[in-house]
Amino acid sequence: MTDKTRVRFAPSPTGALHIGGAHTALFNWLWARRNGGSFVLRIEDTDLVRSTGEYEQTILQGMRWLGLDWDEGPDVGGGHGPYRQSERIGIYLEHANRLLDSGQAYREGEAIIFQVPPGRTLAFDDVVYGHIEMASETLKNIVLIKSDGFPTYNYAVVIDDHTMEITHVVRGEDHISNTPKQILLYEALGWDVPVFAHLPMILGKDKKKLSKRDGATSVYEFRDMGYHPDGLFNYFALLGWNPGDDREIFTREEAVGMFDLARVTKKAAVFDTDKLNFVNQAHIARISPVERAKLTLPFWNEAGLKPCDRSDEWLAQALELLEGRGQTFRELAEYTDYLLSFDSVKARYDASDLDEANRGLLRRFFAALLEIPSWDADAMEALAKTWCEDNGAKLKDVAMPLRWTLTGRKVSPGIFHVAVFLGREETKQRLCHYGLA
RNA sequence: GGUCCCAUCGUCUAGUGGUCCAGGACACAGCCCUUUCAAGGCUGCGACACGGGUUCAAACCCCGUUGGGACCGCCA
Numbered sequence: 001m002t003d004k005t006r007v008r009f010a011p012s013p014t015g016a017l018h019i020g021g022a023h024t025a026l027f028n029w030l031w032a033r034r035n036g037g038s039f040v041l042r043i044e045d046t047d048l049v050r051s052t053g054e055y056e057q058t059i060l061q062g063m064r065w066l067g068l069d070w071d072e073g074p075d076v077g078g079g080h081g082p083y084r085q086s087e088r089i090g091i092y093l094e095h096a097n098r099l100l101d102s103g104q105a106y107r108e109g110e111a112i113i114f115q116v117p118p119g120r121t122l123a124f125d126d127v128v129y130g131h132i133e134m135a136s137e138t139l140k141n142i143v144l145i146k147s148d149g150f151p152t153y154n155y156a157v158v159i160d161d162h163t164m165e166i167t168h169v170v171r172g173e174d175h176i177s178n179t180p181k182q183i184l185l186y187e188a189l190g191w192d193v194p195v196f197a198h199l200p201m202i203l204g205k206d207k208k209k210l211s212k213r214d215g216a217t218s219v220y221e222f223r224d225m226g227y228h229p230d231g232l233f234n235y236f237a238l239l240g241w242n243p244g245d246d247r248e249i250f251t252r253e254e255a256v257g258m259f260d261l262a263r264v265t266k267k268a269a270v271f272d273t274d275k276l277n278f279v280n281q282a283h284i285a286r287i288s289p290v291e292r293a294k295l296t297l298p299f300w301n302e303a304g305l306k307p308c309d310r311s312d313e314w315l316a317q318a319l320e321l322l323e324g325r326g327q328t329f330r331e332l333a334e335y336t337d338y339l340l341s342f343d344s345v346k347a348r349y350d351a352s353d354l355d356e357a358n359r360g361l362l363r364r365f366f367a368a369l370l371e372i373p374s375w376d377a378d379a380m381e382a383l384a385k386t387w388c389e390d391n392g393a394k395l396k397d398v399a400m401p402l403r404w405t406l407t408g409r410k411v412s413p414g415i416f417h418v419a420v421f422l423g424r425e426e427t428k429q430r431l432c433h434y435g436l437a
Numbered sequence: 438g439g440u441c442c443c444a445u446c447g448u449c450u451a452g453u454g455g456u457c458c459a460g461g462a463c464a465c466a467g468c469c470c471u472u473u474c475a476a477g478g479c480u481g482c483g484a485c486a487c488g489g490g491u492u493c494a495a496a497c498c499c500c501g502u503u504g505g506g507a508c509c510g511c512c513a
Contacts, residue, residue, distance in 0.1 A: 010513090011513090012512085012513050014512085014513080044513060046512090046513080047512055047513065049512090050512080050513090108511090109511090110511090111511055113511090129442070129443090132441075132442080133441095134440065134441065135440085138439070138440050138441090138509085139440090139509085140509070143510085143511050144511095145511085146511035147511055148511075150511085152510085152511065152512085152513090153512070153513045154513090156513095157513090172507095173442070173443090173506085173507070174506090174507050174508070175507090175508085175513095176441065176442060176507070176508080177440075177441055177442085177507060177508035177509075178508070178513095180440095180441090198442090200443085201506075201507080203506085205448090207505070207506090208505095208506090209506085209507095235449095238449065238450085238462090239449070240449090242449085242450060242451075242461095244451080245451090245461095246451085246460090246461050246462075248449090248450095248461085248462060248463090265449095265450075266442080266443060266444090267443060267444070267450095268442095268443070268505085268506065268507095269448090269449065269450090270447095270448060270449075271448095271449095272447095272448050272449065272463070272464085274448080274463055274464055275448070275449060275462080275463045275464080276463095277463090278462085278463055278464090279463090281476095285476090322475085323475075323476065324475065324476040324477090325474070325475045325476075326475085335475095381472085384472080394472085395472050396472045396473075397472090398472080399472035399473075400472070400473070402472085403472075403473065409473090409474090410473065410474080411473050411474035411475080412473070412474070413473095413474085413475085414471095414472075414473090415472065415473080416472085
C-alpha cells in the first residue's frame with residue numbers, strides 16, 4: 001500500500017503524439033511532479049490492427065522532446081509492469097475469470113461479457129467536473145474480453161489502473177461517459193475507485209475536434225516549425241488551467257510549483273496559434289543567445305545557409321541583432337539569412353528601383369560612410385544625420401537603400417547595427433555589387 | 438434517438454451572492470518611440486447565450502430554452 005500520488009498517461013500507439021494527448025500527458029506530469037509522485041507511462045496496444053511499435057517510439061520521443069519524463073514505463077520498467085497491455089493478457093484473463101466465477105460475467109462465444117446490474121446509480125466526484133451520476137439501466141453490458149482474447153479498453157483500463165496503484169486518473173473529458181462503466185467494474189472486482197479528474201477538450205479554430213485542417217496536430221510538427229519545447233509546454237499548460245494570478249509566461253519548474261488540478265477549467269478550449277506564437281517568442285527571448293543559436297541551427301541548415309562556417313559566438317551575436325524579432329526558430333533563421341549569405345540578398349534585390357539621380361546621391365553618402373573613422377553604429381547615425389542635413393536629404397533616403405543592399409528586405413534591425421555586424425569590408429562589397437560604392 | 442458534460446470579450450481566461458456599469462493576456466486599432474519592422478510604453482475596441490425564478494442584492498444559486506460537445510464498438 002502507498003499513499004503516494006501515482007498518475008499515468010496511457011496512449012495507444014496508433015499515431016504520433018497529438019495535441020490532445022500531449023496536453024493530457026502534460027497535466028498528469030504536472031500533477032505527479034507537484035506532489036512528488038510517480039508518472040507512469042502505459043501503452044494501450046490492444047488494438048492489434050492499428051498499433052505499431054514505431055508509433056510507440058514516436059510517442060515516447062515526442063514526450064521526451066516536450067520534457068515530460070516518466071518514472072515507470074515500457075522502456076524504463078518499474079515495479080508495476082509490464083507496461084504494455086499486450087503483455088498483460090494473463091492478468092486480464094485472471095480477473096475476468098473471477099467475474100465469471102462469481103456470476104457477474106458470462107461467456108458469449110470466445111468473449112467474456114459483464115452483466116450490468118439494473119437499478120444502480122453510478123456516481124463519482126470528479127475533481128474538475130464535480131458530482132456526476134448515471135443510472136445503470138442506461139448502460140449496455142460490457143465486453144471484457146474480445147473474441148480474439150484481448151481485453152477491451154474499458155476493462156483493461158480498470159485492471160491496469162488498479163494493479164498499477166494509480167491514485168488519480170487524469171484524462172480527457174471524452175472519457176466522462178466511460179467512467180460509470182468503469183466504476184461498476186471496480187465494484188464488481190471489489191476494488192477501491194481512484195480519484196477522477198477529467199480535462200477539457202482542445203478544439204480547432206472551428207470549435208470542432210482538432211483535425212488535419214487545423215494545421216499541426218502532432219508535437220513533432222511544432223518542433224519542425226521552430227517552436228521551443230518550453231514554449232509549447234507553457235502554452236499547453238495555459239489551456240484549461242491558470243495559476244490564479246496574471247502570470248502567463250513560466251518555466252516548467254515554475255508551473256510545477258503552481259499547478260493544482262482543482263484549478264482546471266471545464267470549458268473546451270480552442271487552440272490559438274497566435275497566442276502560442278506569443279508565448280513561444282517569450283521563451284525564445286529568455287534563453288541564452290548561445291542556446292538560441294544552437295536551436296536555430298537546424299533551420300539555418302535547412303535553408304542552406306551553412307551555419308557551420310561560423311563560430312557559435314558569431315551565430316549567437318547574429319541572433320542578438322534581432323532584439324526580440326521572430327516568434328519561432330524558423331523565423332530567426334529566416335530573419336538572419338542575409339547575415340550568413342549575401343546570395344539571399346541578391347536573390348531578393350536587384351537595385352532596379354534606383355535611378356541615376358538616386359545613385360549619385362547614394363554614392364556620395366556611402367563614400368563618406370565607408371570612410372568613417374570608427375565603425376560604430378552611433379557614429380554612423382550621427383554622420384548620416386549631419387550629412388543628410390547638409391545635403392537636403394532625409395535619413396530614410398539613405399537608410400532604406402542601405403537596408404535593401406545589405407539585407408535585401410524592406411525591414412530589418414537598425415541598419416547601422418547590421419552594417420557594424422557585417423563589418424566595413426563586407427558592407428563595402430555589398431554596396432559595390434549594386435554599383436553604389 | 439438515449440445518457441452525460443459545457444456555456445464571461447473573436448480566442449485563452451479571472452470571477453464561487455454585494456468590493457464587477459465585469460479584471461488580465463493574445464489578436465485587432467491608434468498614439469508614443471523611430472531610418473524600416475519588431476520589442477517596449479500608453480490608449481482604445483470588445484463578453485456575463487436567452488427566459489423565468491430565489492434574494493434586500495446574481496456573472497455567480499435553482500428551473501427551463503437555445504447552442505456546442507462527448508459517449509452509447511468484440512476502437513481506444
